[in-house]
Amino acid sequence: MDHLELVNIHTLQEVLDLYDAVLTFLENNPDATSGPGWKRSVYPTEAEARAGLEQGSLYLLRDEATGRAAATVILDHIQPAAYANAAWAIAAPPSQVMVVHTFMTDPHLRGRGFGRRVLVAAHRLAREAGCLCMRLDTYAGNLPACALYEGMGYQSAGQIDLGFGQYGLHWYQTYELLL
Secondary structure (H helix, E strand, C coil): CCEECCCCCCCHHHHHHHHHHHHHHHHCCCCCCCCCCCCCCCEHHHHHHHHHHHHCCEEECCCCCCCCCEEEEECCCCCCCCHHHHHCCCCCCCCEEEEEEEECCCCCHHHHHHHHHHHHHHHHHHHHHHEEEEEEEEEEEHHHHHHHHHCCCCCEEEEEECHHHHCCEECEEEEEEEE
């Protein structure tokens, strides 16, 4: 069973290095037809990581072979305002909804199951916290992420606009998993 490690001030740099690795990969592969659409200095930024650290909601999963950070995620109960426009399967109070934010894996470890392992561990944390469901969004063109979520049983709750249209990111696909 995988363990998500709560990030602290001593391990924050590992998360920031992972952010940099993902953003560098995206910059160096501009012809990719699918992906999160993330842009350096827009999202994700050090500010998101530090906010997650301060809230106690920033986690990482290590590659057991190397001990290095393989994936990171922010898990909390904060739903963006645009989530009010999604067609969620259940009406649950925020305290019973675990929301996935800024979820990424090291691009050099793609295809090794780290994304799935993070989500399985996140589901366990959410159940232990008394949550009824998991919710998340991803850029609608991020086909690998959509396939992962759908393959793990997440149901589409429709598309929403998160306000990133000026970056060409108009629609985000929302997903929900009942726990």
